[in-house]
Amino acid sequence: MKTPPLTSLRAFEATARHLSFSEAGDELFVTHAAISHHVRRLEEWFESELFIRKGRSIALTRSGETLFRHLSPALAEIAETCTRVKALGGKQALTVGCIPSIASRWLVPNLQLFTAENPEVDLRVLYASENQKFSQSGIDVLITLGKEDADGVVSEQLFSRLTKPVCSPKFLAEHGPFDTPDAFISVPLLHDESRKGWRDWFAAAHAPWTGGDNWPVYQDFNLLFTAAIAGHGIALCPVDTFRNEIEAGDLIVLSDIATNTESYYFGTYSKNTPRAALNFVEWFVALANWTKTK
Structure with a gap:
């Protein structure tokens, strides 16, 4: 196996957090012996001891401390993601990253229009930096400076940066x-x-x-x-x-003298984007164009 069993990792994380096999067993609704067995399996997999056992007390080894430091937040993220997916039900998840100037003046003030038209979308809005790349963002739509020319990516022009x-x-x-x-x-x-x-x-x-x-x-x-x-x-x-x-x-x-005369803000997304992301991009492009003609 390339990774140890998840059950054993959960048992180790609970034991490391409590520094007790018994308390870990109580948390996971299994016996002290079962927790001990899972920890032994992990130690065999890593070929290294994870706990120092001193009578009834235990302490983490250096390997155990390293594993616990990285494993605990990873398991918490898995739990949070599973909870969110379960809560979605039939909804479509959509994450939009947006630079602060566009978010505060265009996205947030008008967002209720999109959510009212798309009640099936579970939307999250995150701040993005001006030089952030879509391919490195892990989000569905990125609103920032510049056009991205990466394979499989589409950039829609939004606002001039004049x-x-x-x-x-x-x-x-x-x-x-x-x-x-x-x-x-x-x-x-x-x-x-x-x-x-x-x-x-x-x-x-x-x-x-x-x-x-x-x-x-x-x-x-x-x-x-x-x-x-x-x-x-x-x-x-x-x-x-x-x-x-x-x-x-x-x-x-104060003046017609301008800089950034050929620079623009863009909305970037994948060519294989889910329908919810495409709906959002179409809505936001229409919003940007409509407000220019008010």
């Missing part, structure tokens, strides 16, 4: 106007993860980057735009993603 400087109406009234790139130099420039974005914007504006290194860097995209809406400075904004805030007047676009 990026322009924005600020709140209050900040514009107090510090504007911003008619030229030079006008941006003397005010707080808010950065997303690094200062490269503003350097790229000044390069696109054919203007020298002469400052801004002392202003805050926000690792989380949503924190950056909370700061911008609160009037703390000027942020670089993918205007398609934040078009609701722009249309509502919470953010003002």
